[in-house]
Amino acid sequence: MQSNFVDYVKVFLRSGNGGAGSSHFRREKFVEFGGPDGGDGGVGGSIILRGSHQHWTLIHLKYRKHIHADNGECGHGQRRSGKSGEDVILEVPLGTIAKDAETGEVLLEVTEDGEEKVIAPGGIGGLGNWHFKTATNQAPRYAQPGMPGVEGWFILELKILADVGLVGFPNAGKSTLLSAISAAKPKIADYAFTTLEPNIGIVEHRDGKSFVMADIPGIIEGAHEGRGLGLRFLRHIERNSMLLFMIPADSKNIHEEYNVLVNELKMYNPELLDKKRILAITKSDMLDEELMAEIEQDLPGIPHVFISxxxxxxxxxxxxxxxKQLNNE
Incomplete structure (x- = not known):
């Protein structure tokens, strides 16, 4: 079954060319030497990305490979400017970045609802001949051509925006937690890699307050090299304000598993280690207080909690x- 979650698309964009300026001369019945009155060309249409909280995936752009904006129209007589080309507005999820497909350079990012950023500006229209009239040249017969628009391949990439990102090996209980404390309903089963795409849930706290939690595909050793779901998983964790590490209580060595997870994040992007961290020991309903006390003696030095x-x-x-961690600067 094909997933509805698409976090990467490659599209060919072409903005509109600017219209040419007009080299028209004034022609009226009783005006023998009408001067230049050619208008300016219209501006070419731009291609604009607009952030929308109603979109959570790039699937609507997956099969729209070639996107063109209209050209600006040529100028007219009587100094009338040509009509500008219509802009093309592409709605994208919050957290979308745009890159030049050839160089990999990040061009822009859209993080707020309603925010608009121009990815491919339209060409400027040419000036009409009336602009070039001088004392020594009363009848210029030339006008500017319009400037060409921008065209090329671009990559749109989504990085999930959430307050809390869940980090753990496959089958660590991340999906189960998200379904237990939010209205999200991720697919859950007792085998590795059940989660093949990020799931987002809004978690209600006290007094009507809430935060956003993202259950992201499980990490495996070597993920920073692209193994398993690798880089696709790690990309989404970059935007989270805080990381919730989840390790099952029945793991052979909780501290060692934590170190492996931290190392994968470090190898991918060392800045991820600057984020706040909490450790949740999952499946703790199988533990008694004595076992919890024993496990606590060898845990990493970050805030932790036993949960089920x-x-x-x-x-x-x-x-x-x-x-507390999210609001404790």
Whole structure:
């Protein structure tokens, strides 16, 4: 079954050319030597990206490979400017970045609802001949051509915007947690790589407050080299304000698993380690207090909590901890 979640598209964009200026001369019955009155050419249409919170994927652009804006019209007599080409506005999810496909250079990013950024500006229209009239040249017979628009291949890439990104190996209980504390309904099963695409959930806290949590495909050792879901997974974690590491209570060595996860993030982008971190030990309904105390002696030095999404153990404590970290600058 084909996924509806598309976080990468390559599109060919061509903005409109500017219209040529007119080299028209005034022609009236009783005016023997009408001067130049050619108008300016219209501006070519631009291609604009507009942020929309109603979109969460780039699927609507997946099969729209070639996108062209209209050219500007030529200028007219009586100094009338040509009509400008109509802009093309492409709505994109918040967190979309645009790159030059040839160089890989990041051109812009769209992070706010309603924000508009021009990815391919239209060509400027040429000036009409009346602009070139001088004392020594009363009848210029030339006008400027319009400037060409921009054309080329561009990459649009989505990086999920969320307050909290869930980090863990496949089958660490990330999807189960998201479904337990938000209205999101990710696919859940007891095998690795159930989650093949990010899921977003809004988690209600106290007093009507809330934060956004992203369940992202599980990391594996070597993900920074592109293994497993690799770079596609790691791309989405860059935008999260905080990382919630999730490791099951029955893991052989929780501290070692944590170090592997941290190393993958470091190898991909060292700046990820500047984010706030919390560790949740999942599936803790199988532990008694004695076992928890034993496990606590060898945990990483970051805030931690024992949870069980299935029975609701320490769900409120986890939310309180996350809220405190998010709002503790």
């Amino acid at each position: 999404s299935v029975v609701g153990y320490h769900m409120q404590e986890l939310k309180d901890m996350i809220w």
